[in-house]
Amino acid sequence: xxxxxxxxxxxxxxxxxxxxxxxxxxxxxxxxxxxxxxxxxxxxxxxxxxxxxxxxxxxxxxxxxxxxxxxxxxxxxxxxxxxxxxxxxxxxxxxxxxxxxxxxxxxxxxxxxxxxxxxxxxxxxxxxxxxxxxxxxxxxxxxxxxxxxxxxxxxxxxxxxxxxxxxxxxxxxxxxxxxxxxxxxxxxxxxxxxxxxxxxxxxxxxxxxxxxxxxxxxxxxxxxxxxxxxxxxxxxxxxxxxxxxxxxxxxxxxxxxxxxxxxxxxxxxxxxxxxxxxxxxxxxxxxxxxxxxxxxxxxxxxxxxxxxxxxxxxxxxxxxxxxxxxxxxxxxxxxxxxxxxxxxxxxxxxxxxxxxxxxxxxxxxxxxxxxxxxxxxxxxxxxxxxxxxxxxxxxxxxxxxxxxxxxxxxxxxxxxxxxxxxxx
Ligand SMILES: O=C(O)C(=O)C[C@]1(C(=O)O)C=C[C@@H](O)C=C1
Numbered sequence: 001x002x003x004x005x006x007x008x009x010x011x012x013x014x015x016x017x018x019x020x021x022x023x024x025x026x027x028x029x030x031x032x033x034x035x036x037x038x039x040x041x042x043x044x045x046x047x048x049x050x051x052x053x054x055x056x057x058x059x060x061x062x063x064x065x066x067x068x069x070x071x072x073x074x075x076x077x078x079x080x081x082x083x084x085x086x087x088x089x090x091x092x093x094x095x096x097x098x099x100x101x102x103x104x105x106x107x108x109x110x111x112x113x114x115x116x117x118x119x120x121x122x123x124x125x126x127x128x129x130x131x132x133x134x135x136x137x138x139x140x141x142x143x144x145x146x147x148x149x150x151x152x153x154x155x156x157x158x159x160x161x162x163x164x165x166x167x168x169x170x171x172x173x174x175x176x177x178x179x180x181x182x183x184x185x186x187x188x189x190x191x192x193x194x195x196x197x198x199x200x201x202x203x204x205x206x207x208x209x210x211x212x213x214x215x216x217x218x219x220x221x222x223x224x225x226x227x228x229x230x231x232x233x234x235x236x237x238x239x240x241x242x243x244x245x246x247x248x249x250x251x252x253x254x255x256x257x258x259x260x261x262x263x264x265x266x267x268x269x270x271x272x273x274x275x276x277x278x279x280x281x282x283x284x285x286x287x288x289x290x291x292x293x294x295x296x297x298x299x300x301x302x303x304x305x306x307x308x309x310x311x312x313x314x315x316x317x318x319x320x321x322x323x324x325x326x327x328x329x330x331x332x333x334x335x336x337x338x339x340x341x342x343x344x345x346x347x348x349x350x351x352x353x354x355x356x357x358x359x360x361x362x363x364x365x366x367x368x369x370x371x372x373x374x375x376x377x378x379x380x381x382x383x384x385x386x387x388x389x390x391x392x393x394x395x396x397x398x399x400x401x402x403x404x405x406x407x408x409x410x411x412x413x414x415x416x417x418x419x420x421x422x423x424x
Contacts, residue, residue, distance in 0.1 A: 197407025
């Protein structure tokens with residue numbers, strides 16, 4: 001192996017799981033984590049910590065530390081193509097390369113940098129995302145916070161908790177896709193947790209069909225991926241693998257990793273080109289999303305809100321519940337509060353009202369009807385620093401029993417490019 005080059009990459013991988021983010025005291029967790037790590041009393045499977053009772057209340061974390069990676073065959077060039085997009089603005093220094101010459105590297109001991117407190121600013125921001133390296137959410141974290149330390153989490157909920165417990169500074173989570181629609185789980189979690197939306201990023205999602213080297217497409221009997229990714233490639237898969245069963249997986253990159261780790265010759269994954277690189281899979285088909293306009297919108301979440309401004313386009317996200325017995329006219333009134341002030345809405349989503357899911361109506365003469373109650377999520381194009389937005393919300397408050405501003409944040413105005421071909 002050559003001596004370290006300028007392409008030696010210093011990567012860290014901290015993988016949060018549900019059990020590791022369960023405690024309420026961030027500081028004690030951090031300490032427990034460090035002790036747990038040092039004592040090496042827990043074991044690992046596929047680079048993921050296996051929970052132990054004496055470790056369950058501690059904060060985290062598997063850390064696979066510094067991996068020195070030489071640059072065989074132009075790694076720099078290879079990872080400049082992320083998600084199939086050559087000119088991607090995604091900064092790759094966040095990437096968790098755990099492999100050295102294709103093999104998983106050994107877990108390394110902690111160094112002094114592990115003991116430094118969470119930075120609030122700058123490039124060392126710790127950003128939690130759901131998935132494993134190679135997931136689109138990781139690319140979103142890199143676009144949102146170049147040079148950040150991306151922290152993989154096994155569930156959305158864990159990413160929220162990681163920020164609440166000061167293990168991470170930000171979470172970056174998908175909320176909707178232009179083809180697949182809303183990721184409802186994250187809407188519900190936004191309400192359950194007290195984090196603030198501080199930004200949004202949109203990522204063009206360029207899917208590939210991946211399999212072990214040598215596997216032919218007609219030998220694939222099962223395709224695994226994140227349900228959203230399967231939905232976004234439905235028609236392509238009908239053509240490419242018409243007889244293959246489709247199975248949901250936690251995230252796209254985890255599906256790729258699973259095939260590689262289990263040497264599955266009959267299974268393919270829908271995932272990114274970067275996942276193919278990371279897990280040594282071949283690309284059977286490239287650009288298999290059913291429409292080139294396949295974009296996922298991610299939200300950045302923090303413990304504190306940002307101060308809204310008026311010098312650039314801002315978006316504000318709110319959630320509200322209608323006053324009881326006011327019926328559907330409430331929604332009309334709320335929407336008109338924005339319309340009369342020329343505030344455009346970019347999104348409206350309804351979710352079950354978990355505290356009050358049903359409303360019984362009718363006086364009994366014809367029986368009673370059970371109407372469902374909803375929480376409405378609305379995104380509108382204005383900053384909370386604008387008087388028109390403040391006035392609109394004070395009007396909305398009159399019609400609602402519950403109103404929360406989830407965040408007022410800069411809109412992602414990245415110039416549009418749909419595919420790698422168009423980038424070139
Ligand atoms: O599985 C991944 O790679 C993810 O980042 C998750 C996710 C999603 O939740 O929608 C993100 C973007 C794509 O739309 C497909 C999947």
